[in-house]
Amino acid sequence: MKHVILEGLKKALHEGKSTVNLAEASSLTGSGSGVGGRVFNENVFASLRYWNPFRVYANQTLTADSDIQFTVKTGNAANSTNPWGYTVNANSGSPNIATSIWQLPMRVISAQMPIRAAAIDDINGLDAALVEDLAMEFSQIEAASMAINSDQAGSTTTSTGATNGLRGLKMYLGTAGSSAAYGTSGTAITAGIHTLNTVGYSHSGGIEWESLVDVASALPGQFWRMPGTAWMMHPTAIATLREYAHGGNSYALVETGEKDEGPGVNIMGWPVIANPYLDAPAIGASPIYLANWPRFMWIVDHSEMTLQRMEQTQPGTITIYAEKRMVSTVRDVTAGVRLIGT
Numbered sequence: 001m002k003h004v005i006l007e008g009l010k011k012a013l014h015e016g017k018s019t020v021n022l023a024e025a026s027s028l029t030g031s032g033s034g035v036g037g038r039v040f041n042e043n044v045f046a047s048l049r050y051w052n053p054f055r056v057y058a059n060q061t062l063t064a065d066s067d068i069q070f071t072v073k074t075g076n077a078a079n080s081t082n083p084w085g086y087t088v089n090a091n092s093g094s095p096n097i098a099t100s101i102w103q104l105p106m107r108v109i110s111a112q113m114p115i116r117a118a119a120i121d122d123i124n125g126l127d128a129a130l131v132e133d134l135a136m137e138f139s140q141i142e143a144a145s146m147a148i149n150s151d152q153a154g155s156t157t158t159s160t161g162a163t164n165g166l167r168g169l170k171m172y173l174g175t176a177g178s179s180a181a182y183g184t185s186g187t188a189i190t191a192g193i194h195t196l197n198t199v200g201y202s203h204s205g206g207i208e209w210e211s212l213v214d215v216a217s218a219l220p221g222q223f224w225r226m227p228g229t230a231w232m233m234h235p236t237a238i239a240t241l242r243e244y245a246h247g248g249n250s251y252a253l254v255e256t257g258e259k260d261e262g263p264g265v266n267i268m269g270w271p272v273i274a275n276p277y278l279d280a281p282a283i284g285a286s287p288i289y290l291a292n293w294p295r296f297m298w299i300v301d302h303s304e305m306t307l308q309r310m311e312q313t314q315p316g317t318i319t320i321y322a323e324k325r326m327v328s329t330v331r332d333v334t335a336g337v338r339l340i341g342t
Contacts, residue, residue, distance in 0.1 A: 049136040052143035053275045057228040057293030059331070062303045068327045069103040070192065070298070072182060100185040102192020102329070106302055107166055109141050110323040116316060130320070138324050142166065146299075146328045147277035152190070166328045167193075169297075169338070170279065170286060176200025176342050180333045194333040203283045203341035207240050211339060215290050216268055218337045223292040230271045234278045234287040238265065283341045291336030298331040 076093030091097075113130060149160035149168035160168065173183070174196040183193040197218050201211035223229055242265075265272045270290070279285030291297070302325035310319045330336070 049133070049140050050143075050276060051136055052139040052146070053232065053273050053277070054143060054146050054293070054297060054328075055139075055299065056273055057230055058297040058299050058328075059294045060299045060301065062301055064303045065106075067103055067105050068300050068329075069101055069187070070329060070331060071099055071101045072332070074098050074100060074182065100182045101187070102183065102185065103187040104167065104192070104327045104329060105189075106300075106325040106327055107145075107161065107164060108323050108325045109138050110321070111137065113320040113322070114317045115320065134322055138322075142324075142326060142328075143275075143277045146297075147275070148279065152193075166326070167330075169196075169289065169330070172196045172330060174198035174338070174340075176340055182333055192329065194330055196330070196333065197337045198286075199337060199339050200342040201339055203281060203285075207237055207281060207288070207339075209241075212241075212267060212288075215288065215337050215339050219290055219292075220334055223295070223335050226292045226295075228294040229290075229292040230273055231267055232273050232275045232278065232289040232291070232293075234280050235274050235276055236280045237287040238272065238274060240281060281341060286338045286340045288339040289336060292332075293336075295332040296330060296336035298329050300327040302326065 075095045075097040077097055079087070079089045079092045080094035081092065111134060113134065115126075115130070145160045145166040145168060147168050148170040149162065149165040150171040151161070151163055151165055151167045152171065153163065155162040158164070172194055176198055177200065178195050178198040180197040181195040183195070184191045199211065199214045199218050201207060201214075219229075278289070279287050281287045305325075306321070306323045308321045310321060
């Protein structure tokens with residue numbers, strides 16, 4: 001303040017008059033809104049979304065094509081009656097060698113983001129936050145479709161895609177006791193609807209450890225020690241298992257180390273991945289899968305994602321159009337087991 005008064009005296013001596021703003025000098029030492037500085041804009045952020053958990057282990061490939069055809073070799077080459085010796089006896093594998101095919105079209109997710117033109121410069125980090133959140137939003141949308149969508153019929157609720165969406169795990173055939181089998185072979189959209197290896201549990205009694213043992217027993221032994229074998233569970237199913245009392249005691253689930261996958265549990269040596277896009281436990285619902293995901297589930301992404309800027313679709317607004325294309329399918333039907341409420 002002394003400095004301000006001194007400057008005022010010097011000005012008065014030279015110019016004959018000076019006005020000293022003591023209030024301004026005083027406000028610089030104060031605190032509160034509008035006092036001693038300007039507004040600082042922290043970088044913009046978006047609330048964290050739950051990304052697609054299927055992508056933790058599922059096999060993922062890229063393509064630039066519009067349709068994807070899957071082919072599986074089935075059957076046996078060796079003589080099922082007596083494979084020993086040098087006798088040539090073709091087509092006696094019981095079942096014999098064959099192939100099954102199914103073809104799926106690329107599906108597209110699209111979004112439009114109107115942005116006030118002035119906001120791009122006014123808000124710190126807006127462009128980066130928009131791109132990151134858009135990628136996470138697309139991840140949510142695709143995960144829900146991969147879990148529960150039916151691509152065979154229209155629906156009053158199209159949030160998971162219906163006939164324009166992916167082929168969700170829920171729509172594959174199989175009731176309690178069903179064995180794995182490949183669907184119809186061909187290029188029609190009705191081909192490739194497989195029957196999954198399915199284990200039933202009494203929903204009224206809750207999800208018990210014994211049910212999980214049945215699921216594990218139903219998974220063929222060749223997948224037990226393969227990388228990528230894991231449980232996929234709805235969070236409610238995980239909570240039910242932790243809370244369930246068996247003979248007066250809760251189940252002893254093994255806590256994992258901080259570097260392991262899953263929400264703090266390992267069951268029978270396999271990591272548990274929380275997947276809120278699966279069905280919650282209920283009659284007819286499938287809240288739990290055990291699979292070797294790199295072989296069981298295949299995700300094919302289009303190699304190009306479109307981002308297009310459309311100027312002035314509304315006054316003072318820029319609209320960003322985005323689209324992403326993909327396919328998902330159960331590829332090796334023998335590599336997974338689901339639990340269903342009865």
